[in-house]
Amino acid sequence: MQNGYYIGISSFAFLTLSTACNQSQKSLRPAPPAMKPNIIFIYADDLGYGDLECYGATRVKTPNVNKLASEGIRFTNAHAAASTSTPSRYAMLTGEYAWRQPGTDVAPGDAGMIIRPERYTLADMFKQAGYTTAAIGKWHLGLGDKTGEQDWNKQISPALTDIGFDYSYIMAATADRVPCVYVENGLVVNLDPDDPIEVSYKRNFAGEPTGKDNPELLYRQKPSHGHDMSIVNGISRIGFMKGGKKALWNDETIADSITAKAVRFIHQHQSEPFFLYFATNDVHVPRVPNPRFVGKTEMGPRGDAIAQFDWCVGEILSTLDSLGLADNTLVILSSDNGPVVDDGYADGAEELLGEHTPWGPFRGGKYSAFEAGTCIPCIIRWPGMVEPSISTALVSQVDWLASLAALTGTALPDGAAPDSFNELDTWLGRTTKGRDYVIEQAANKTLSVISGKWKYIEPNDGPAMVPWGPKIETGYNKEPQLYDMSTDRNERRNLASENPEKVKELQEVLKTVRTNKITRK
Numbered sequence: 001m002q003n004g005y006y007i008g009i010s011s012f013a014f015l016t017l018s019t020a021c022n023q024s025q026k027s028l029r030p031a032p033p034a035m036k037p038n039i040i041f042i043y044a045d046d047l048g049y050g051d052l053e054c055y056g057a058t059r060v061k062t063p064n065v066n067k068l069a070s071e072g073i074r075f076t077n078a079h080a081a082a083s084t085s086t087p088s089r090y091a092m093l094t095g096e097y098a099w100r101q102p103g104t105d106v107a108p109g110d111a112g113m114i115i116r117p118e119r120y121t122l123a124d125m126f127k128q129a130g131y132t133t134a135a136i137g138k139w140h141l142g143l144g145d146k147t148g149e150q151d152w153n154k155q156i157s158p159a160l161t162d163i164g165f166d167y168s169y170i171m172a173a174t175a176d177r178v179p180c181v182y183v184e185n186g187l188v189v190n191l192d193p194d195d196p197i198e199v200s201y202k203r204n205f206a207g208e209p210t211g212k213d214n215p216e217l218l219y220r221q222k223p224s225h226g227h228d229m230s231i232v233n234g235i236s237r238i239g240f241m242k243g244g245k246k247a248l249w250n251d252e253t254i255a256d257s258i259t260a261k262a263v264r265f266i267h268q269h270q271s272e273p274f275f276l277y278f279a280t281n282d283v284h285v286p287r288v289p290n291p292r293f294v295g296k297t298e299m300g301p302r303g304d305a306i307a308q309f310d311w312c313v314g315e316i317l318s319t320l321d322s323l324g325l326a327d328n329t330l331v332i333l334s335s336d337n338g339p340v341v342d343d344g345y346a347d348g349a350e351e352l353l354g355e356h357t358p359w360g361p362f363r364g365g366k367y368s369a370f371e372a373g374t375c376i377p378c379i380i381r382w383p384g385m386v387e388p389s390i391s392t393a394l395v396s397q398v399d400w401l402a403s404l405a406a407l408t409g410t411a412l413p414d415g416a417a418p419d420s421f422n423e424l425d426t427w428l429g430r431t432t433k434g435r436d437y438v439i440e441q442a443a444n445k446t447l448s449v450i451s452g453k454w455k456y457i458e459p460n461d462g463p464a465m466v467p468w469g470p471k472i473e474t475g476y477n478k479e480p481q482l483y484d485m486s487t488d489r490n491e492r493r494n495l496a497s498e499n500p501e502k503v504k505e506l507q508e509v510l511k512t513v514r515t516n517k518i519t520r521k
Contacts, residue, residue, distance in 0.1 A: 034410075037273070037330045037407075038273055038325060038329040039332070040276045040278060040331045041275075041277045042278050042280070042312075042332070043277065043278065043279040043333075043336060044377075045085065045174075045279070045280060045283060045284040046283050046338075046340055047376070047377065048376070049339075049360035049361075049362060050339075050359055050360030051306055051339060051356075051358050052065050053066055054066045055360060059298060060303050060356070062310040065333065070388060071381050072380050072388060073379065073381075073386055073387075073428075074377075074379050074389075075380075076390060076392050077392050077393060077395065078375070078395045079438050080334070080336055080337050080338075080376050081098065081374070081440070082099075082440070083368055084366065086098070086105060086141060087104050087441055089279075090114060090115060092398065093123070093401075094115060094121055095400075096419050099447070106443075107142050108201045109178050109238065110173075110179075110199050111141075111142035112144050112149070113141070113142045113159070113163075115142075115163050116163075120413055120415075120416035120417065121164045122164070123160075123165045126404075127166075128410050129273075129405075129410045131408075132272055132273070132274045134167040134169075134262075135279070136169045136258050136265065137170065137280055138174055138280065139160075139170040139172070139173065140171075143156050143158075143159055144156050144157065148201065152179055152198075152199060153193070153196045157186060159183070159185070159186035160185075161186065167265060168185055169185075171183075171281065172188075176227055176238055176285050176343075176345075177239050178238070178240065180237065180241070181247045181249060182249060191246070191247045196243050201239045201240070203240065205240060205241075205242040211223055211227065211235075211236020217234065218231065218236055219234035220233060220235050221234070223236055223344055224345055224469065225342075226344050226468065235286050255289070255311070256290060259312045259316070262315075262316060282309040283302055285347070286347070287301035293307050293311070298352065299353060300352040303356070330381070330385075331380070334378040335376040338358075338364065338374060338376060340367070340470050341358065341471070343366070343470055344469060361490065362491075363492070366472065367470065368472055368473060368475050370473060371455070371485070373475070380429075391426070391429060391434075393431070393434030394438055394450065395423060395426055395427065395434050399423045399427075401417045402417050402423075403422050404424075405422075406422045438451075439510070442475060449506050449509050451506065454482060454484065456480065456481065456509075459480055462476035464476065475491070477494075479494070482495045482496040482506070483495065
């Protein structure tokens with residue numbers, strides 16, 4: 001697979017790249033007749049290219065994901081738009097690179113709505129196409145109008161209903177950030193009005209214990225770096241929270257809770273076309289799998305969380321089977337960014353890895369400009385419409401919006417999804433040509449471009465290692481970097497000085513993409 005990783009991906013004359021060229025990219029192939037299969041996105045969190053059995057993992061069993069892969073297309077060159085959660089999800093849901101908009105970095109738990117109501121989204125597209133839509137699980141894209149000004153005790157607005165979702169049952173932010181509550185259609189679930197929620201990312205509330213000052217209260221997990229503020233369920237988090245005791249989630253049952261809501265949504269809407277964005281918490285920190293998964297692997301909580309994720313997948317697939325919906329449902333499984341092992345909690349993840357390589361054959365990981373930051377597992381299954389195969393095509397999650405709009409025969413409004421190309425034929429396995437280039441974003445907004453066998457990382461004077469704790473190489477370098485990914489997937493030999501014309505060519509790509517937003521005729 002090493003030499004075939006980028007086979008079939010053509011290069012083109014980047015020096016003449018223009019907005020008009022970008023427009024033609026969107027209409028390379030005519031859209032098929034409008035179809036309305038159910039669409040389910042199963043979106044893992046921090047799941048690496050090498051974390052699944054069907055991608056080479058041997059220390060964890062993932063039979064349900066394996067089944068999905070055996071019945072669909074397993075992509076080996078698929079990319080998230082960014083190597084961290086918030087910008088990756090923003091780009092996927094809007095079809096616009098997050099670096100084009102301020103305020104799209106990793107969001108605090110009290111962030112205001114990052115995807116504003118006026119922004120056209122994937123959910124808006126499906127609504128326009130006549131679908132019922134839902135978002136269930138991790139959100140991490142903000143709620144309410146302004147950061148830090150939400151009233152968590154009332155209807156939160158704007159919320160997901162304002163960006164195309166008919167139903168939502170979400171974690172307010174992410175598991176390691178307060179408030180640790182579920183929000184259903186803009187309202188905190190199980191909130192006791194006599195115990196109102198208060199949240200601050202600036203200062204603690206008087207009398208409230210923290211992980212830093214009260215480590216004796218951390219009976220479930222202790223931080224390895226950061227994550228030493230308010231304590232919820234014996235785990236200290238990022239940010240400060242007071243009140244809302246009855247509304248707090250139980251970390252051990254997060255997977256059960258969101259999966260049950262997803263299964264219920266499928267049952268309720270089995271007779272109409274639906275779009276389900278099912279975003280799991282696994283395998284993000286703090287990793288607290290349900291007791292029935294503890295010990296399923298020899299890799300501790302991180303390995304057991306992968307097994308739990310596989311169970312979630314199995315529940316979705318078995319529900320489709322039981323309702324006779326499998327043949328009319330397109331399932332997409334992927335991850336928001338690359339893996340991280342120790343991301344702030346002392347859960348033994350590093351010590352218990354053994355021969356497991358979450359990053360697969362690549363260098364780096366979450367946060368990184370190196371390939372493991374954004375090259376993620378991706379599987380698509382649509383029985384009878386997608387032939388089981390392995391695809392080496394170069395693809396990006398930013399294209400899901402335009403591609404699925406083509407599938408459903410939906411005309412996108414002017415200015416919508418400016419960076420999303422119609423790559424439907426590639427996603428459905430009708431061609432392995434894929435994109436001419438893919439843009440990647442690292443944690444500090446360093447950009448990279450992949451085209452054909454080449455990867456270029458722009459110069460940046462950031463630190464060589466992630467500075468706040470995770471043992472991950474950032475890929476930042478003051479000099480231009482150029483790698484031949486057909487022979488050097490680990491990005492060890494910088495060929496920039498030997499290939500100045502290729503460097504110039506790919507620099508021109510980044511310049512053009514940065515300065516020219518794509519518009520549709």
